[in-house]
Amino acid sequence: MYGTQYSNVLIQKIESIADLSSEEKLALVTLPMHVVEVAADQDIVREGDRPSQCCVVLEGFVYSYKIVADGRRQIASLYVAGDLPDLQSLHLEVMDNGIGTMTPCKLAFISHNALRSLCEKNHRITNALWRASLIDAAIAREWVANLGQRNAQSRLAHLFCEMIVRLGVVGLVDNLACELPLTQSEFGDAMGLSTVHVNRCLQELRGAGLISLSNNRLQVLDWDGLKRIGDFDPTFLHLKDPKAASPSLLPS
């Protein structure tokens, strides 16, 4: 089965970070992929697994996580439409983190073999995928700075800015608003905070007129203010088009 009808989201994502010729787009579109619908709160791969395929998020929210000694969970990154949560498995045999769905998801699976042979034929696609994995790493480094140096309010503001920009790239932001279906406990696991403290910080952000957040929906009310509180600089997302990093300037 070919996932042609879904491939636009992958293409759109790759094109936001690299240039593709029309033949390259065709090569990506005709990649054999296997589209699957997965319910919420399911593991896609687990720590220790040795996947033989990579997964593309077509719809829904996916996250990667690590469990530490006392059972606490750290969410290490969030993945949205167009992202490749386990691209690393193409070159790292065993998974050092788990990957799961936060919401019902539509996922496309592409075998390592198909990806590898495409990469051998086309350096520019190799480079684009390599670049995608480097951006993933850049996001992880930004999270290190976020967790290591910023206070709770700032961390959450930074995360909201990141998600607005990343979701904007794939057309999931309208007028500074987007779906963001994380529970407060999941925000806590992502930002290294307790649920209770997340709740209080959200109230402060709401009270300051920066955001509204309810029913899994984020609405940014003051983009510049939120950026300032979150100390957000979109450089680390390495978008080709810098305008995409200033969602408040984009037409909707």
Next chain:
Amino acid sequence: MYGTQYSNVLIQKIESIADLSSEEKLALVTLPMHVVEVAADQDIVREGDRPSQCCVVLEGFVYSYKIVADGRRQIASLYVAGDLPDLQSLHLEVMDNGIGTMTPCKLAFISHNALRSLCEKNHRITNALWRASLIDAAIAREWVANLGQRNAQSRLAHLFCEMIVRLGVVGLVDNLACELPLTQSEFGDAMGLSTVHVNRCLQELRGAGLISLSNNRLQVLDWDGLKRIGDFDPTFLHLKDPKAASPSLLPS
């Protein structure tokens, strides 16, 4: 100038994570590189730079960092002999972090052009370098978990374990001891802790008989104990040889 006499450290590092044929090793050894000695506490590249070359650490300690709003610094990773601290610049135009020396260093610079043309000629080298950058990302994710979920003592213990394994791979560990020339303030910037608290935690780790640390030298006294306190699992380093991840079992 060819850096043949230094290339063994790069080869050794790449071989610890991927297989190389002798032609591939030759290709790496004959890569045109420019060897430079740099004093301690110098920036190699700064946030916002657009490098045209990548740097290989031959000797010394290098780190990457980010400065956040109020001037605080987060050290995002440490790099030792064999590491490529700014490999990302091969595919990401502008640096989103700075890179600096902690000690006097010997560095080899390789132009992006040379690296790119080598990659075009040889997929296996491309894949090995890609793999190196994915391991970098895996380390960053592990740091996210470290900063987000572990307490101060545990974070430091985890860092010590990581450095023992990574330095062991390039032959810089003898009998569970290595150079680790970070000041307590630098440990703090790396682990998101204040200098004072680093100091107190180090005393606890020393008091518990797990390590001794002085004069820029780390001696692990109880590897299993340190691993336990640090909740350390070397999977995330993705070494080819699992024995290298258990330094206490290795002959010295």
Next chain:
DNA sequence: CGATACGTTGACGGAAATCAACCCCGGTGG
């Protein structure tokens, strides 16, 4: 010799965790 960097110690304060309720709401099943 003073200057400076690094390490150490004590006192104090604060950000965030923990503990424990309680509310609201949608689902479900007796």
Next chain:
DNA sequence: CCACCGGGGTTGATTTCCGTCAACGTATCG
């Protein structure tokens, strides 16, 4: 139909880990 339940959100009281401030010791170096 309504009682019950569980998940998510909210709140207050209390605790704890860690940061900040400030002082002091020690070693190195120009």
